[in-house]
Amino acid sequence: MKRYQALLTLTALSVTLGACSNLERSRDLSNPQVSGNTLAQQVCSTCHGGTHMSANGNSINPTYPNLAGQQAEYLQTELQEFHDQTRKDKMAKDYMWGLSSRLTTEQMKSIAEYYAHQKPLPNPNQSNPALVAAGQKLFAEGVSDKGVPACASCHGANAEGNGPIPRLAGQHANYLYKQLMIFNSDAGRENHPEALERPHGAAMENISHGLDDLQKHQVAAYLQSLR
């Protein structure tokens, strides 16, 4: 009988404790009272963070982009696109649409600022040196006969980004390559704007289209290697 009582007590205690709202450590994405900082630490960090430093915005798996040091304006824009379901690439649908659907504008702004203030760390994934060298040239010079301007002209000499233009330095090469492929596909959808997967990336469509597959890998490898 004592054993049953112990079980019951534990269960009752759990329910009682659980009944208390825990705004400081909540993972509730539909409660506007939960701060952006809390959501970044309790939810976003699960994918966009490391292990013992999971709150730092430097992700482990290249499926998930690094967010540390990213431009706050860019992050907020993307969160809004996920929220509005206007960014329609596969990963956006698989992961971000649902997570962001009930976030408030204030929460999204706060999450964006949280990650903009995190320190980007060197990407631990090794880039092929041959790809890096070619990618560096593409980044600095573009491909003039294909109408591809130097990436650095918009993204900054160190790929640090600027406002709505994202930071690319240290980003996962796999993620960057996949985004270039999305922009590349969007270049063929100009007559069907509703089908654009990243409508706010229109500036990248022709640029991506002007890079062949190897060049996309090269520039992605270079950017991943940037400190």
Next chain:
Amino acid sequence: MKQSNLLGKGRGPLLALLGMASLAASMDASAIPVFARQTGFKCVACHVGGEYPQLTSLGRMFKLTGYTMGDANDIFNLTTNVDRPPVAVMLQTARQFYTNTTPAAGNGTAPSSSFDLQVVSLFAGGHITDNLGAFVQWTWNKYDGNITSGSQYTQSSGIDNTELRWADRIVTPTKDIIYGVYTNNRSTMSDVWNTTENWTSDWIGYFNAGGAQAPGTFMMGATAQHAEVGVGAYGFLNKTWYGELGVYKSITHGPLSFMTGGATGSTGVPLLDPSPYLRLAYNKEWGPNSFEVGLHGMTSYAHNYNPVLNYSDWSGSVSTYRDLGVDAQYQYVLDPHYFSAHFRLTHEAMNNVLGVTNAGGGTPTNPTDTLNETWADVTYIYRAKYGAMLFYHGATGSSDTGLYGMGPTGSPNWQSWMPSVFWAPYQNVRLGYMYTFYTQMGGVSGNQLTGGLGPHDFNTSMLYATIVY
């Protein structure tokens, strides 16, 4: 005969998984199981290549944080999101093909002529409060390997994997600490690495002709019927070190008996005294890779028949099963490629009571026996649509004619292989074909089994379709 109840074990993973699994690319956006409704994730976010039950790093974290991540269905404040009901259903239809169709010999629990709806599971659960969540499953089986009507196996229904979990997560600039407590109705249900019995990926294998005969350790097999209730506590430090302690006991009456409703009282369901459960693991993630190596263990105190087991009779003698094992998992998760591999070796030392029938229905002839059970699997999935898997199940141990009656010497030695392929046209629909080869049973590979049969006579193949909604 000591048996692992593949049916009982199988239905758990099946359902559960399906429930967590999410949903439907081309279907209505609300057409998704419980946890996907809550998080908005597609199946592939939390399951490797969308292949439930295998959990990705994200899936592990979702579970360890108490099923609370996502939108709240705030029951206490009555603000439940009616557009996202916290319920789901899983249906499995299949047809089995047996090498030997002689009834009661090479045949399995499902008639070979059937191509019918064989399993239905209902799920509920998810976020209850900021720290508390639940996973509740109920299952109906058309052909229960434990229940016969004439020469046919017949239907059963009852509670399946069910867990209430309270968890907290503390994130600082240099630390990530998760800790929690749970109560559930199946040892290993709490686990997140898919190496132990409740969540391995062979859930679709039930109704195999030979599967029900497979020797299994007590921890992995006999406790599979969701007829016990456990409480446990765990911690996960820096996504790296995991530790857990629990204790399980049969519940025959009282308020917690709802957690074993419909699962108690049939043959092969053990009556357990308090039995401790241990789990330790090291987890490492780098790039698209993750790796786990760990220890699992349980000492089970199971009442013997006295003389015929009455599920509320605690007076009988007790047999002891000490299980301790090592396990490992490797995963590669980076679209479009998904790969995973699992390995488990569990050693069991049995202390038997001679002259009485044990909880599994066998009457051992040795005071002590040992059994080593091996499990391994590999899975590859492309674009979360096309998959291939291979499972291996093996056992070696001391011979005991009272426990293992298939072969001539009472040997438990066993080997079986299960290759399968599947196609998931939508994330909540899966069509598959699985073959099970038996290469060793009862210590023999030739026609020396009871009735002049050989292991190959039990070979089974299966076409199946599952839908989760």
